Amino acid sequence: MMTQFNDELSAVAAKLRQSTVKIKSGGLGVGSGVIWQADGLIITNAHVATSQQPTVELSDGRVFAAVRSHFDPQQDLAVLKISATNLHPATIGNSDTLRVGELVLAVGNPLGDDGAFTMGMVHSNHQQAVIADLQLYPGNSGGCLADCLGRVVGINTMIVNGLAVAIPSNTVNRFLSGNHRWQLGVTLQSVVIDRHSLGLLVLSVLPGSVAETVGLQIGDVLIGVAGRLFTKPDDLAKYLHYSQESIPLQVLRGRQQFIVDIAKKNAVEAT
Template identity: 35%
Template sequence: MPTYPKYDSNSNVVIGSSSHRRRIPQKSVAALALVLLGAGLGVGGDYLFAHNSPVLGTTAAAESNPATQANSQVTTPSPAEGSVYNPVARIAQQVGPAVVRIDSTRTVNNPNAQMFNDPFFRNFFGSQMPQMPNKEVERGLGSGFIINKDGTILTNAHVVDGSEKVSVTLKDGRTFPGKVMGKDPVTDVAVVKVDAKNLPVVKIGDSKTLQPGETAIAIGNPLGLDNTVTEGIISATGRSSGQVGIPDKRVNFIQTDAAINPGNSGGPLLNQNGEVVGINTAIIQGAQGLGFAIPIDTAKGISDQLIASGKVEHPFLGIQMVTLTPEVKQEINSNPNSGLSVYDNSGVLVMKVVPDSPAAKAGLRAGDVIGKVNGQAVKDADALQQAVESSKVGKNLQLDLKRNGQQMNVAVKAGAYPTAQADTEDQTP
């Protein structure tokens, strides 16, 4: 999804690909980078936010003995005598070396170049016409973590989306060129590979057992500040993409109040044992303590497919839908421009059927109210989306629905979700 920061019109979640990107004319990259470094400007954005600019050219500070760390898995150091030591500090020491900074670049057309080529501006400015290059370099900054010693790294898809060049920097200062093995914009998971051996690795935990109130620790590179550690709790689990404000994703997010900022995208969310339970992905602009992470169980399943084949297939019906309530029913029936007549007070209302989609081929129509999928009741749009996601491409889904108040059963063969549509369709299972 080569979109660079975009804003969801229905929420304050800012959706961006390697979100911390700033356009820089090629001729002035070096000079501007120095200006930004000197001014200390920063931003970018996880999945969100941004009215500032990325810190460019930052490097991780070299540790006292990088060679020792480079050749062995990270072990817990013994605290110095008399020093203050706590579980979070221990976890940071253990996991920090396996958390990386991911820098990415791509060349894009300069949108201002065409404007200054307009004859009006040329006549107005004359010989003083500014020279605008046709191409710009965009730089992105994100985080990731190493899952095996041979250099396989998990991160967010939006961190590397559209990138021509990816580099990975370890905490000990070593930098490697990275290769994107695959990315899935539907879940925002990507896999990057570096050519290295005996790298420090994280431990993978179990996100299915998480409970609100448990300790949550985030490590990443917010605003270019490498290996920053923040602590909080797991605030909630199972937050649907619709609740978070990014309905084109198919993830039940972990919510945390551990501080997450632009640049944390792709970094690990850890439990009290120092195990990775999520990939930090999103925050809500203007809010405090509302961060979201992809559960590691979801991310691991997606990454396994990306490593094996470079792509992921998601089941797809091709409908836009809304949870039906008495209030929604009244609003639709009282709107003469809706074109729909709703008779039910609950279920999932089909608002639109995508042309040539599996749903269209099966005969679904706008106004149908779906009550069950394969015999299981679906009370809201999120439940229907999860039911579709749990099926397989090419398998039939039996939908119990009502059309104009009449009970019907329709079989829909799930198709493969078109990746490009992940950027454009809302609530489209």
Template identity: 30%
Template sequence: MSEQYGGTDGPQRPLPPQPPAPPASSNPASANDGSAGDSAHDRQTQQFPDPASPSGPAHPGAQPQPQNQPFYGSGQGQHQYGTPGYAPATASAPRRFGAGTLVAGMLLAGLLGGGVAVGADALLDNDSQASSSGQPRSVVVNNEDSVNAVTAAAVKASPSVVTIDVSASGGSGTGSGIILDDDGHILTNTHVVTLGGTVASPTIEVQDNEGRVFAATIVGTDPLSDLAVIKVDAPNLTPATLGDSDDLNVGDTVIAIGAPLGLAGTVTDGIVSTLNRTISVQSSAAPESESDGSGEDDGNGFRFAPPDGSSQSQTSASNSIYLDVIQTDAAINHGNSGGALVNTSGDIIGVNVAIASASEESGSIGVGFAVPISYAERVAQEIIRDGSATHGFLGVSVTPATASDSSTFTVGAEVAENPAAGTPAAQAGLKTGDVITAVNGIPVTDAQSLTAAIRMQAAGSKVTIDYARGTSTDSTDVTLGNSADQ
């Protein structure tokens, strides 16, 4: 008969013997200046090689049960930048803890005035048969003389990554999370703690790297970034060291750590495939609607599918959110949601959020996505401080840029009509026909990437917008409004 280890009610029971955790580098990277990630516990051991830079919505899975889900957005047409409305979602049918798939429609922006639509898996595992109980969660090192940068980074970061079990009367699932501080704040995805937008007050348990289990409560969720913060009351936590995702280069080695298919402590590696990729995923706070079960194919063999793994048509943009993400070929699977993407110094540089998949049941095909930690940390700290996060508002309707006699710029977001008086866009002097090409240096290739770039910024922040007017280029500084006020 199985026992619960490390519960909050009563004394904790020790887990069965596990392989000893390897020593951490005696030369860890410096923590960031924020409140998270600057108090990692010291670990004494033999020094590992200095992890230098490289030379060059997920849980255990069984067959998910269909449920009603919202439609996905096509991302076409004009977009007014503000906050979409959300309604309570209906809970899914009861499912056993474990694997399953939270799949979302995804739009890859970056082509001329448009995007390539593919299926995206938000990595929430439901009803899995796999179990990591009693299995090693620490990184095993058998030969300390041959430890490489990936191993050293995993040794440093893995104690800060946890497995999250979420259950409610309507279902259950598993994801991953990142310990932010000694107070027990843990960063994860909104779709993990809401089971893809189906529940508001679930039961949450967190299992740490040592196998201890603690009850957790939700501090706050932010559906527009698909990020959330939960909290545990636990001693001797190991906060993560947060890196700087703004320093990443394409080709950098990165390591994904989490609980794919419920297998806690799994480490995979790859490279940064591209930066500033815009994807569209279903909002985890969106209302649900009936699925016709047919699904949509983008012509390239990829399918759109909702969080429970059933098929669904791609007809509405109202339930979609747009994220500017890191793309990686490190293997990411169901259950990795909310887990860490780290650099070779063992610093967190991203929060795993989605994968592209050829079907609702397929796993990693080498196209995974993570929310940059520079964005995720800002959202997390606002949630911890205020219970919610803010997002910028520009106040402009745009369409994909098109070739015309008056302009040679065909990549960007073209202002469709003069902005309303008093909006940040109007105050910045933007006019009909202007083609916005960048926000704070982040390329804008279409309406969706502009949405993502603006919403990455906090309300009230000042940004620089590059734009083309006719055959000339210019830039303007603008103070963003608050999307929640629109």
């Protein structure tokens, strides 16, 4: 029985490697991505795809110049497109059905090790993020988190207190459906605040952007809007998308909390 399990796990790992790509963007090292669709659409983290024309290397060694078609630092997601044939898109799973204790797998390119495979268990799944007890390293960002059947249920994005944090696959699908129109001119990365809420850490501020205008700084953490704390990585994008005029954005700077008003008309459209 154990031999059969090992064989099945090896087959799943091999399939996931075919759907995993290596991404080089400027001089910032190597990250990972997932072939989401057979037409060459690739999902990765925004903090991986910092260049508008990154390089993508497939598992078979082919290298392509990619075009970054969508970029949303608020959700830490980006879409790349390549023109290639014989691609192996991932099978996408339903992240909402993941259970605590369920076996999950990760494939990426940590520390330059192509297609490295690791596994662990779901630590928590509160829709805002899938948190798993597995080892990730630099280069895993943008790679897949999958269930034991090889269905991709998340995009690995960061490590918090030794636990892997992934953007749920259902959040990615909402992003692809259009919840990415508005942005503030900042690069953000999700950080877990507690089991019921998350924050968006400001990694950079674009000169001349609405974020700079209202005084946001690197190191600030965006935690909610009008008293409603963020629980999913795409919450901020939703508030911006559906708000009529402006939103009162709650910010944590050190131990100080304050509010900045963001006028929707001043937000720039994502590219």
